[in-house]
Amino acid sequence: MSRMSQRNLGPQASLGMDQEIASLLTAIEQEKVPDRLTTLAMELQNALVEKRRRETTIKLS
Numbered sequence: 778m779s780r781m782s783q784r785n786l787g788p789q790a791s792l793g794m795d796q797e798i799a800s801l802l803t804a805i806e807q808e809k810v811p812d813r814l815t816t817l818a819m820e821l822q823n824a825l826v827e828k829r830r831r832e833t834t835i836k837l838s
Contacts, residue, residue, distance in 0.1 A: 790831070791831060791832075791835075794831065797824050798821065798824050798825065798828065801817055801820055801821040801824060802821065805818065805821065
């Protein structure tokens with residue numbers, strides 16, 4: 778499921794986002810290739826921003 782379609786799913790999407798963040802953190806811990814590590818770090822940053830945006834939207838609702 779794409780991140781765009783997860784936006785409108787509420788708490789269930791939040792769990793999916795938490796799992797994605799955990800998966801990215803695990804991959805970063807295991808990664809040894811600098812370019813791949815940079816890509817994973819950017820994906821993690823994007824996931825954290827999306828999670829914060831979603832949590833802010835829920836609080837405003």
